[in-house]
Amino acid sequence: MSGSGFYGKYRGTVESSLDPLGQGRVQVKCPAVLGDGTMSWAMPCVPYAGDGVGLFMVPPNGTNVWVEFEGGDPDKPILGGCFWGVAQAPAVPPVERMKVLKTDTATIEINDLVGMLTITASTPLGDATIEAGPAGLTISLGTQQIALGPLSVSVNNGALEVM
Template sequence: MSQKYYGKYRGTVLQNVDPQQMGRIQVMVPDVSGLLPSSWAMPCVPIAGKLSGVYVVPQIGAGVWIEFEQGDPDYPIWTGGFWGIAAEVPTLALAGNPASPSLVLQSGLQNTLSISDLPGPTGGIMLKSTTGAMIVVNDIGITISNGKGATIVLAGPTVTINNGALVVT
C-alpha cells in the first residue's frame, strides 16, 4: 500500500492548459513528489454543473493549495491559491476598508471587477479593461469611459458627455 497524504500541501503551477478543458492543472508539490510534476489536478470550485459554474485557472508559477483524493498522490485536487508575497495581491484589494474588505477579481493582464464598500467616488462597482476602458457605478453616479478620453457621467438628473462638451439636465 502506498503512503497516504492527507491535508493541504503547497504547490506551484507548472502547466495550466488542460487537454480535456476542465480547469485541471499540473503542479509541483515538493513535500509529496519533490520536483516531479503531478498528474492532472482536478479543480475544486464553489459550484459546477452542466454548462454552469465557476471556471478559474491559475497562471503558470502561481502558488496553489493541493489535496489528494482519499490521500492518494495519483489523484491531486487544487483547492485554491495563495500569494507568495504582498506585491502579488491585486492593488485594489488593498485599497478597501479593512472592516469590509473589497471583493476583487483580476486577470493576469489586470482586467478587473472590483466591488468596494468605501463611500463616495472610490467605492461602488468598477469594471475595467487593460486599456483603461471602464464602467463605475457608485453613490456619486455612473461613469462610462473608453479609456481614451470619451466619457459619459450620470450624476443626479444630469448627463455630462466628454467633460462638459454636452450637458443635459
C-alpha cells in the same frame, strides 16, 4: 479508513494551465507528495459549478497553489486554492470592506463601504472603465466619458448635456 495517505494541504506550483480536456485542471508539481520533477493533473475545487455554468478561473503557469488529494490518494490531486509569495499580492487600496478581482488586463473592485463597483480593462486605446455607485454610472475610455446621473446624461465632461 486506515490513516495512510496524503491528507491536508501541500504546497505546489502550476506547471501548465492548458487543460486538454477543458475542465479547468492544472498540471502541478507537488514535491512533498509526488517527488521532484513529477507532475500530475489536479482537478479544481471551485465555489460554483454546474452543467455549462460556474466560476472558471485557471491560475497561470508559475502560480503557487495548495494541493490536496482525494481520499489521500496521490493519483487524485485537487487544486484547493492559491497563495501569494513575498511581494506578489496585487496592490489594492487600503479601504476596509474592499473586494478586488485582478487579472493581467482587468480589475473588478467592489467597495462595500460606499456602495461602488468599478470594472477596469486595459486596452490599446487606454483604460476602459465602468463605475457604478450611489451618484450614478460613468463609462470611460481614455479621455472620453459618459456620465449617467439620476436627472441627466453628460458626455465628455459637459461637452453635451442631456436633461
